[in-house]
Amino acid sequence: MDRRKLAVLADAARLDAPCGGRRGAGTAGRAPLLPEDVEPTAIYESVAADGRRVPLLRLLLSNHCVHDCAYCPLRRSADPPRARLGVRDVVRLTLDWHRRGLVEGLFLSSAVDRDADHTMEQMVAVARTLRREHHFLGYVHLKVIPEASPELVREAGRWADRVSVNVELPTQRRLDVLAPGRRLATMHRAMDRLRDGIAEAHEVSRRHRAMLDPSRAWRRALPRFAPAGQVTQLVVGADDATDAELLAAADALYARQRLRRVYYGAYVPPPGAPAAVATEAPPVLRERRLYQADWLVRQYGFAVHELAPPEAPDLPLDVDPKLAWALRHPEAFPVDVNRAPRELLLRVPGFGRRTVERILAVRAWHRVRVLDLARLRVPVSRALPFIVAADHGAQALDDAGRTLRARLAARTRGAAQLELFPERGVRAA
Numbered sequence: 001m002d003r004r005k006l007a008v009l010a011d012a013a014r015l016d017a018p019c020g021g022r023r024g025a026g027t028a029g030r031a032p033l034l035p036e037d038v039e040p041t042a043i044y045e046s047v048a049a050d051g052r053r054v055p056l057l058r059l060l061l062s063n064h065c066v067h068d069c070a071y072c073p074l075r076r077s078a079d080p081p082r083a084r085l086g087v088r089d090v091v092r093l094t095l096d097w098h099r100r101g102l103v104e105g106l107f108l109s110s111a112v113d114r115d116a117d118h119t120m121e122q123m124v125a126v127a128r129t130l131r132r133e134h135h136f137l138g139y140v141h142l143k144v145i146p147e148a149s150p151e152l153v154r155e156a157g158r159w160a161d162r163v164s165v166n167v168e169l170p171t172q173r174r175l176d177v178l179a180p181g182r183r184l185a186t187m188h189r190a191m192d193r194l195r196d197g198i199a200e201a202h203e204v205s206r207r208h209r210a211m212l213d214p215s216r217a218w219r220r221a222l223p224r225f226a227p228a229g230q231v232t233q234l235v236v237g238a239d240d241a242t243d244a245e246l247l248a249a250a251d252a253l254y255a256r257q258r259l260r261r262v263y264y265g266a267y268v269p270p271p272g273a274p275a276a277v278a279t280e281a282p283p284v285l286r287e288r289r290l291y292q293a294d295w296l297v298r299q300y301g302f303a304v305h306e307l308a309p310p311e312a313p314d315l316p317l318d319v320d321p322k323l324a325w326a327l328r329h330p331e332a333f334p335v336d337v338n339r340a341p342r343e344l345l346l347r348v349p350g351f352g353r354r355t356v357e358r359i360l361a362v363r364a365w366h367r368v369r370v371l372d373l374a375r376l377r378v379p380v381s382r383a384l385p386f387i388v389a390a391d392h393g394a395q396a397l398d399d400a401g402r403t404l405r406a407r408l409a410a411r412t413r414g415a416a417q418l419e420l421f422p423e424r425g426v427r428a429a
Protein backbone atom coordinates (compact mmCIF):
# COMPACT_ATOMS: atom_id res chain seq x y z
CA MET A 1 0.00 0.00 0.00
CA ASP A 2 1.31 3.40 -1.04
CA ARG A 3 1.65 5.32 2.26
CA ARG A 4 1.42 8.73 0.56
CA LYS A 5 -1.88 7.83 -1.14
CA LEU A 6 -3.27 6.51 2.12
CA ALA A 7 -2.32 9.70 3.98
CA VAL A 8 -3.92 11.89 1.28
CA LEU A 9 -7.17 9.89 1.23
CA ALA A 10 -7.38 9.58 5.02
CA ASP A 11 -6.85 13.32 5.41
CA ALA A 12 -9.59 14.08 2.85
CA ALA A 13 -12.01 11.79 4.73
CA ARG A 14 -11.75 14.00 7.84
CA LEU A 15 -14.41 16.27 6.33
CA ASP A 16 -17.02 13.57 6.74
CA ALA A 17 -18.85 13.69 10.07
CA PRO A 18 -21.37 10.84 9.72
CA CYS A 19 -19.30 8.10 11.24
CA GLY A 20 -20.23 9.70 14.54
CA GLY A 21 -16.83 10.31 15.98
CA ARG A 22 -14.84 13.26 17.20
CA ARG A 23 -13.29 15.78 14.89
CA GLY A 24 -9.54 15.66 15.20
CA ALA A 25 -9.75 12.79 17.65
CA GLY A 26 -9.05 9.18 17.00
CA THR A 27 -5.53 8.04 17.26
CA ALA A 28 -3.98 11.32 18.35
CA GLY A 29 -3.20 10.05 21.84
CA ARG A 30 -2.47 6.49 20.75
CA ALA A 31 -0.41 7.22 17.65
CA PRO A 32 2.91 6.39 19.32
CA LEU A 33 1.50 2.95 20.19
CA LEU A 34 0.60 2.08 16.61
CA PRO A 35 2.89 -0.08 14.49
CA GLU A 36 5.15 1.90 12.18
CA ASP A 37 3.49 0.69 8.98
CA VAL A 38 0.10 2.07 10.08
CA GLU A 39 -1.01 5.53 8.93
CA PRO A 40 -2.49 7.01 12.15
CA THR A 41 -4.79 9.51 10.39
CA ALA A 42 -6.62 6.61 8.71
CA ILE A 43 -7.88 5.30 12.06
CA TYR A 44 -10.83 7.14 13.44
CA GLU A 45 -12.66 6.65 16.71
CA SER A 46 -16.37 6.48 16.04
CA VAL A 47 -18.77 6.73 18.97
CA ALA A 48 -21.35 3.92 19.10
CA ALA A 49 -24.91 4.46 20.35
CA ASP A 50 -23.90 3.00 23.74
CA GLY A 51 -21.00 5.46 24.04
CA ARG A 52 -18.32 2.86 23.20
CA ARG A 53 -15.42 4.14 21.12
CA VAL A 54 -15.06 2.07 17.96
CA PRO A 55 -11.90 2.47 15.86
CA LEU A 56 -12.63 2.46 12.12
CA LEU A 57 -10.47 2.56 9.03
CA ARG A 58 -11.75 5.80 7.50
CA LEU A 59 -10.74 6.87 4.03
CA LEU A 60 -11.84 8.03 0.62
CA LEU A 61 -11.60 5.67 -2.30
CA SER A 62 -10.68 8.65 -4.48
CA ASN A 63 -10.41 12.41 -4.02
CA HIS A 64 -10.67 13.22 -7.74
CA CYS A 65 -14.03 14.97 -8.20
CA VAL A 66 -16.09 16.03 -11.20
CA HIS A 67 -18.10 18.48 -9.08
CA ASP A 68 -17.10 21.97 -8.04
CA CYS A 69 -18.69 22.61 -4.64
CA ALA A 70 -17.32 25.93 -3.45
CA TYR A 71 -16.95 24.84 0.20
CA CYS A 72 -14.96 21.70 -0.61
CA PRO A 73 -11.14 21.43 -0.83
CA LEU A 74 -11.57 18.52 -3.29
CA ARG A 75 -13.59 20.51 -5.82
CA ARG A 76 -12.63 20.19 -9.47
CA SER A 77 -11.13 23.67 -9.65
CA ALA A 78 -8.91 23.18 -6.56
CA ASP A 79 -5.45 21.72 -6.62
CA PRO A 80 -4.94 19.44 -3.63
CA PRO A 81 -2.68 16.37 -3.86
CA ARG A 82 -4.88 13.79 -5.65
CA ALA A 83 -4.98 10.03 -5.17
CA ARG A 84 -7.21 7.02 -5.70
CA LEU A 85 -7.12 3.44 -4.45
CA GLY A 86 -8.26 0.21 -6.08
CA VAL A 87 -10.94 -2.08 -4.68
CA ARG A 88 -8.40 -4.79 -3.82
CA ASP A 89 -6.18 -2.25 -1.97
CA VAL A 90 -8.99 -1.19 0.34
CA VAL A 91 -10.17 -4.77 0.92
CA ARG A 92 -6.65 -5.93 1.76
CA LEU A 93 -6.03 -3.01 4.10
CA THR A 94 -9.35 -3.47 5.92
CA LEU A 95 -8.79 -7.18 6.44
CA ASP A 96 -5.19 -6.67 7.55
CA TRP A 97 -5.94 -3.96 10.11
CA HIS A 98 -9.03 -5.80 11.33
CA ARG A 99 -7.06 -9.01 11.81
CA ARG A 100 -4.42 -7.10 13.77
CA GLY A 101 -7.08 -5.59 16.06
CA LEU A 102 -6.39 -2.02 14.91
CA VAL A 103 -9.92 -1.36 13.63
CA GLU A 104 -13.39 -2.83 14.02
CA GLY A 105 -14.63 -1.80 10.61
CA LEU A 106 -14.52 0.46 7.60
CA PHE A 107 -15.99 3.88 6.84
CA LEU A 108 -15.64 4.32 3.10
CA SER A 109 -16.46 7.51 1.27
CA SER A 110 -15.36 8.99 -2.04
CA ALA A 111 -15.43 12.08 -4.20
CA VAL A 112 -17.25 11.57 -7.51
CA ASP A 113 -14.45 10.19 -9.68
CA ARG A 114 -15.29 10.02 -13.43
CA ASP A 115 -19.01 9.62 -12.77
CA ALA A 116 -21.43 8.61 -10.05
CA ASP A 117 -21.99 5.03 -11.26
CA HIS A 118 -18.29 4.31 -11.67
CA THR A 119 -17.53 5.57 -8.13
CA MET A 120 -20.48 3.83 -6.51
CA GLU A 121 -19.70 0.57 -8.29
CA GLN A 122 -16.17 0.63 -6.85
CA MET A 123 -17.40 1.34 -3.33
CA VAL A 124 -20.04 -1.36 -3.52
CA ALA A 125 -17.40 -3.76 -4.86
CA VAL A 126 -15.27 -3.16 -1.74
CA ALA A 127 -18.17 -4.00 0.57
CA ARG A 128 -19.34 -6.94 -1.57
CA THR A 129 -15.85 -8.45 -1.69
CA LEU A 130 -15.40 -8.06 2.05
CA ARG A 131 -18.72 -9.73 2.82
CA ARG A 132 -18.94 -12.37 0.11
CA GLU A 133 -15.37 -13.46 -0.47
CA HIS A 134 -13.92 -12.87 2.99
CA HIS A 135 -17.03 -13.29 5.16
CA PHE A 136 -16.10 -10.05 6.89
CA LEU A 137 -18.33 -9.50 9.93
CA GLY A 138 -16.94 -6.11 10.97
CA TYR A 139 -18.82 -2.82 10.67
CA VAL A 140 -19.10 -1.21 7.22
CA HIS A 141 -20.38 2.34 6.61
CA LEU A 142 -20.72 3.34 2.96
CA LYS A 143 -21.26 6.84 1.67
CA VAL A 144 -23.83 6.73 -1.13
CA ILE A 145 -23.46 8.88 -4.25
CA PRO A 146 -27.06 10.02 -4.81
CA GLU A 147 -26.68 10.34 -8.60
CA ALA A 148 -25.73 6.65 -8.89
CA SER A 149 -28.20 4.18 -10.42
CA PRO A 150 -30.97 2.84 -8.13
CA GLU A 151 -29.54 -0.71 -8.35
CA LEU A 152 -26.18 0.42 -6.97
CA VAL A 153 -27.80 2.49 -4.24
CA ARG A 154 -29.79 -0.54 -3.12
CA GLU A 155 -26.79 -2.82 -3.32
CA ALA A 156 -24.87 -0.46 -1.03
CA GLY A 157 -27.56 -1.01 1.59
CA ARG A 158 -27.31 -4.75 1.14
CA TRP A 159 -23.64 -4.95 2.16
CA ALA A 160 -23.27 -2.00 4.54
CA ASP A 161 -24.28 -1.70 8.18
CA ARG A 162 -24.88 2.01 7.78
CA VAL A 163 -25.32 4.24 4.74
CA SER A 164 -25.22 8.00 4.31
CA VAL A 165 -26.14 10.53 1.65
CA ASN A 166 -24.63 13.90 2.50
CA VAL A 167 -27.16 16.67 1.88
CA GLU A 168 -24.61 19.36 2.93
CA LEU A 169 -26.82 22.46 2.43
CA PRO A 170 -30.39 22.97 3.64
CA THR A 171 -32.09 24.17 0.43
CA GLN A 172 -31.84 23.81 -3.35
CA ARG A 173 -31.36 27.58 -3.62
CA ARG A 174 -28.22 27.34 -1.49
CA LEU A 175 -26.98 24.31 -3.41
CA ASP A 176 -27.43 26.22 -6.68
CA VAL A 177 -25.07 28.92 -5.38
CA LEU A 178 -22.38 26.79 -3.74
CA ALA A 179 -22.73 23.32 -5.26
CA PRO A 180 -23.95 23.68 -8.85
CA GLY A 181 -25.11 20.40 -10.33
CA ARG A 182 -26.14 18.90 -6.97
CA ARG A 183 -29.90 18.32 -6.79
CA LEU A 184 -31.75 17.99 -3.50
CA ALA A 185 -34.49 16.03 -5.29
CA THR A 186 -31.92 13.46 -6.49
CA MET A 187 -30.54 13.13 -2.96
CA HIS A 188 -34.04 12.59 -1.64
CA ARG A 189 -34.74 9.91 -4.24
CA ALA A 190 -31.62 7.98 -3.19
CA MET A 191 -32.53 8.41 0.49
CA ASP A 192 -36.10 7.25 -0.23
CA ARG A 193 -34.70 4.02 -1.70
CA LEU A 194 -32.47 3.47 1.31
CA ARG A 195 -35.32 4.25 3.72
CA ASP A 196 -37.60 1.78 1.94
CA GLY A 197 -34.92 -0.92 1.88
CA ILE A 198 -34.32 -0.50 5.62
CA ALA A 199 -38.06 -0.59 6.34
CA GLU A 200 -38.60 -3.75 4.22
CA ALA A 201 -35.73 -5.63 5.87
CA HIS A 202 -37.01 -4.54 9.25
CA GLU A 203 -40.52 -5.72 8.46
CA VAL A 204 -39.33 -9.16 7.28
CA SER A 205 -37.25 -9.52 10.42
CA ARG A 206 -40.23 -8.47 12.58
CA ARG A 207 -42.48 -11.05 10.95
CA HIS A 208 -39.95 -13.80 11.53
CA ARG A 209 -39.55 -12.79 15.15
CA ALA A 210 -43.31 -12.97 15.51
CA MET A 211 -43.15 -16.59 14.34
CA LEU A 212 -41.01 -17.23 17.42
CA ASP A 213 -38.56 -19.36 15.50
CA PRO A 214 -35.92 -20.19 18.11
CA SER A 215 -33.28 -21.32 15.61
CA ARG A 216 -30.54 -19.02 14.39
CA ALA A 217 -30.70 -20.41 10.87
CA TRP A 218 -33.57 -18.14 9.83
CA ARG A 219 -31.65 -15.06 10.92
CA ARG A 220 -28.85 -15.81 8.48
CA ALA A 221 -31.40 -16.29 5.71
CA LEU A 222 -33.07 -12.93 6.31
CA PRO A 223 -32.45 -10.09 3.85
CA ARG A 224 -29.98 -7.63 5.33
CA PHE A 225 -30.20 -3.93 4.58
CA ALA A 226 -28.23 -1.25 6.44
CA PRO A 227 -29.30 -2.46 9.91
CA ALA A 228 -27.62 0.57 11.53
CA GLY A 229 -29.79 2.89 9.42
CA GLN A 230 -29.00 5.93 7.34
CA VAL A 231 -27.57 9.28 8.35
CA THR A 232 -26.63 12.54 6.66
CA GLN A 233 -24.47 15.60 7.14
CA LEU A 234 -25.17 19.33 6.92
CA VAL A 235 -22.31 21.77 6.56
CA VAL A 236 -22.42 24.58 9.13
CA GLY A 237 -21.19 28.08 8.30
CA ALA A 238 -20.28 27.75 4.61
CA ASP A 239 -22.82 30.46 3.79
CA ASP A 240 -25.29 32.59 5.72
CA ALA A 241 -27.80 29.78 6.39
CA THR A 242 -29.17 30.34 9.89
CA ASP A 243 -29.41 27.73 12.62
CA ALA A 244 -33.20 27.84 12.17
CA GLU A 245 -32.78 26.84 8.51
CA LEU A 246 -30.36 24.04 9.34
CA LEU A 247 -32.55 22.68 12.13
CA ALA A 248 -35.70 22.89 9.99
CA ALA A 249 -33.93 21.00 7.20
CA ALA A 250 -32.77 18.38 9.70
CA ASP A 251 -36.29 18.10 11.14
CA ALA A 252 -37.76 17.52 7.66
CA LEU A 253 -35.07 14.92 6.89
CA TYR A 254 -35.75 13.02 10.12
CA ALA A 255 -39.46 13.00 9.31
CA ARG A 256 -39.23 11.99 5.65
CA GLN A 257 -36.21 9.69 5.70
CA ARG A 258 -36.40 8.32 9.23
CA LEU A 259 -32.71 9.08 9.70
CA ARG A 260 -30.76 7.83 12.67
CA ARG A 261 -28.84 11.07 12.88
CA VAL A 262 -28.14 14.33 11.16
CA TYR A 263 -24.50 15.33 11.66
CA TYR A 264 -23.43 18.95 11.63
CA GLY A 265 -19.98 19.43 10.15
CA ALA A 266 -18.37 22.82 10.82
CA TYR A 267 -17.18 24.38 7.59
CA VAL A 268 -13.41 24.68 7.20
CA PRO A 269 -12.48 27.32 4.60
CA PRO A 270 -10.59 25.53 1.84
CA PRO A 271 -7.44 27.11 0.40
CA GLY A 272 -8.27 29.54 -2.41
CA ALA A 273 -12.00 29.36 -1.68
CA PRO A 274 -14.23 31.12 -4.23
CA ALA A 275 -15.88 34.41 -3.27
CA ALA A 276 -19.33 32.81 -2.86
CA VAL A 277 -18.29 30.90 0.22
CA ALA A 278 -17.53 32.14 3.76
CA THR A 279 -13.94 33.13 4.37
CA GLU A 280 -13.91 32.17 8.05
CA ALA A 281 -14.86 29.05 9.95
CA PRO A 282 -17.93 29.34 12.22
CA PRO A 283 -17.41 29.64 15.98
CA VAL A 284 -16.46 26.31 17.55
CA LEU A 285 -19.53 26.40 19.82
CA ARG A 286 -22.02 26.72 16.96
CA GLU A 287 -21.75 23.06 15.98
CA ARG A 288 -22.21 22.04 19.61
CA ARG A 289 -25.31 24.21 20.04
CA LEU A 290 -26.84 22.68 16.89
CA TYR A 291 -26.33 19.17 18.25
CA GLN A 292 -27.96 20.21 21.52
CA ALA A 293 -30.94 21.80 19.75
CA ASP A 294 -31.29 18.78 17.45
CA TRP A 295 -31.41 16.53 20.53
CA LEU A 296 -34.02 18.74 22.21
CA VAL A 297 -36.24 18.57 19.12
CA ARG A 298 -35.96 14.79 18.82
CA GLN A 299 -36.08 13.81 22.48
CA TYR A 300 -37.66 16.63 24.48
CA GLY A 301 -40.60 17.71 22.37
CA PHE A 302 -39.30 21.16 21.42
CA ALA A 303 -40.22 22.59 18.03
CA VAL A 304 -37.49 24.16 15.90
CA HIS A 305 -39.24 27.56 15.96
CA GLU A 306 -39.23 27.53 19.78
CA LEU A 307 -35.45 27.15 19.95
CA ALA A 308 -34.61 29.32 16.95
CA PRO A 309 -37.57 31.70 16.49
CA PRO A 310 -37.81 34.07 13.51
CA GLU A 311 -36.66 37.04 15.62
CA ALA A 312 -33.52 35.14 16.76
CA PRO A 313 -32.84 32.47 14.10
CA ASP A 314 -29.33 31.68 15.35
CA LEU A 315 -28.86 29.81 18.62
CA PRO A 316 -27.12 31.82 21.33
CA LEU A 317 -23.58 30.65 21.93
CA ASP A 318 -23.25 31.72 25.57
CA VAL A 319 -25.89 29.35 26.98
CA ASP A 320 -27.38 26.08 25.77
CA PRO A 321 -30.64 26.18 23.74
CA LYS A 322 -32.85 24.83 26.52
CA LEU A 323 -31.74 27.47 29.01
CA ALA A 324 -32.03 30.14 26.32
CA TRP A 325 -35.64 29.07 25.68
CA ALA A 326 -36.42 29.08 29.42
CA LEU A 327 -35.00 32.59 29.84
CA ARG A 328 -37.10 33.82 26.89
CA HIS A 329 -40.24 32.27 28.42
CA PRO A 330 -40.52 33.34 32.08
CA GLU A 331 -44.30 32.80 31.79
CA ALA A 332 -43.69 29.02 31.63
CA PHE A 333 -42.03 28.99 35.08
CA PRO A 334 -41.78 28.13 37.89
CA VAL A 335 -42.62 24.47 37.30
CA ASP A 336 -43.81 22.61 40.38
CA VAL A 337 -41.77 19.40 40.52
CA ASN A 338 -44.51 17.78 42.60
CA ARG A 339 -47.38 18.48 40.21
CA ALA A 340 -46.16 19.25 36.71
CA PRO A 341 -46.66 16.71 33.92
CA ARG A 342 -43.69 15.02 32.26
CA GLU A 343 -43.69 17.41 29.24
CA LEU A 344 -43.25 20.46 31.46
CA LEU A 345 -40.61 18.85 33.66
CA LEU A 346 -38.64 18.06 30.50
CA ARG A 347 -38.46 21.80 29.78
CA VAL A 348 -36.72 22.67 33.06
CA PRO A 349 -33.04 23.53 32.51
CA GLY A 350 -30.90 20.89 34.18
CA PHE A 351 -33.56 18.15 34.03
CA GLY A 352 -32.65 15.29 31.68
CA ARG A 353 -35.06 12.58 30.60
CA ARG A 354 -33.78 10.10 33.17
CA THR A 355 -34.02 12.72 35.92
CA VAL A 356 -37.63 13.41 35.00
CA GLU A 357 -38.52 9.71 35.18
CA ARG A 358 -36.89 9.51 38.60
CA ILE A 359 -38.71 12.61 39.87
CA LEU A 360 -42.00 11.05 38.75
CA ALA A 361 -41.09 7.86 40.63
CA VAL A 362 -39.99 9.69 43.80
CA ARG A 363 -43.09 11.87 43.96
CA ALA A 364 -45.32 8.81 43.92
CA TRP A 365 -43.96 8.18 47.44
CA HIS A 366 -43.37 11.60 48.94
CA ARG A 367 -43.10 15.28 48.08
CA VAL A 368 -39.91 16.07 46.23
CA ARG A 369 -37.45 18.39 48.03
CA VAL A 370 -34.29 20.09 46.82
CA LEU A 371 -32.25 17.46 48.65
CA ASP A 372 -33.98 14.74 46.58
CA LEU A 373 -32.95 16.56 43.42
CA ALA A 374 -29.36 16.80 44.63
CA ARG A 375 -29.44 13.04 45.32
CA LEU A 376 -30.63 12.52 41.73
CA ARG A 377 -27.52 14.47 40.66
CA VAL A 378 -29.55 17.32 39.20
CA PRO A 379 -27.41 20.46 38.69
CA VAL A 380 -29.48 22.16 41.39
CA SER A 381 -28.15 25.69 40.98
CA ARG A 382 -29.19 25.62 37.31
CA ALA A 383 -32.67 24.25 38.00
CA LEU A 384 -33.63 26.24 41.13
CA PRO A 385 -34.65 29.52 39.41
CA PHE A 386 -37.18 27.55 37.35
CA ILE A 387 -38.85 25.27 39.88
CA VAL A 388 -40.95 25.01 43.00
CA ALA A 389 -40.25 22.08 45.34
CA ALA A 390 -41.63 21.04 48.75
CA ASP A 391 -38.99 23.17 50.48
CA HIS A 392 -38.29 25.73 47.75
CA GLY A 393 -40.58 28.56 46.65
CA ALA A 394 -40.73 30.55 43.45
CA GLN A 395 -37.88 32.95 42.73
CA ALA A 396 -38.01 36.11 40.66
CA LEU A 397 -36.87 34.59 37.40
CA ASP A 398 -35.67 37.84 35.92
CA ASP A 399 -32.91 38.36 38.53
CA ALA A 400 -32.11 34.72 39.05
CA GLY A 401 -32.09 34.09 35.29
CA ARG A 402 -29.79 37.01 34.59
CA THR A 403 -27.34 35.85 37.28
CA LEU A 404 -27.47 32.28 36.01
CA ARG A 405 -26.91 33.35 32.43
CA ALA A 406 -23.91 35.49 33.37
CA ARG A 407 -22.40 32.65 35.41
CA LEU A 408 -22.95 30.04 32.67
CA ALA A 409 -21.72 32.38 29.95
CA ALA A 410 -18.47 32.92 31.87
CA ARG A 411 -18.10 29.16 32.27
CA THR A 412 -18.87 28.61 28.56
CA ARG A 413 -16.21 31.14 27.54
CA GLY A 414 -13.64 29.28 29.67
CA ALA A 415 -14.72 25.92 28.28
CA ALA A 416 -14.66 27.19 24.69
CA GLN A 417 -11.05 28.23 25.09
CA LEU A 418 -10.14 24.74 26.24
CA GLU A 419 -12.45 22.99 23.83
CA LEU A 420 -10.66 22.93 20.52
CA PHE A 421 -12.29 19.64 19.56
CA PRO A 422 -15.83 19.49 20.94
CA GLU A 423 -17.39 16.09 21.19
CA ARG A 424 -20.13 15.43 18.66
CA GLY A 425 -23.64 14.59 19.71
CA VAL A 426 -23.48 16.53 22.96
CA ARG A 427 -26.83 16.53 24.67
CA ALA A 428 -28.51 19.42 26.40
CA ALA A 429 -30.45 18.80 29.58
Ligand code: SF4
Pocket (backbone or CB within 6 Å): 065, 066, 067, 068, 069, 072, 073, 074, 075, 076, 110, 111, 112, 179
Ligand atom coordinates in the same frame (compact mmCIF):
# COMPACT_ATOMS: atom_id res chain seq x y z
S1 SF4 B 1 -19.20 16.28 -4.69
FE1 SF4 B 1 -18.73 18.35 -3.93
S2 SF4 B 1 -18.48 18.06 -1.69
FE2 SF4 B 1 -18.33 16.01 -2.64
S3 SF4 B 1 -16.14 15.72 -2.97
FE3 SF4 B 1 -16.96 16.58 -4.87
S4 SF4 B 1 -16.66 18.78 -4.70
FE4 SF4 B 1 -16.44 17.90 -2.65
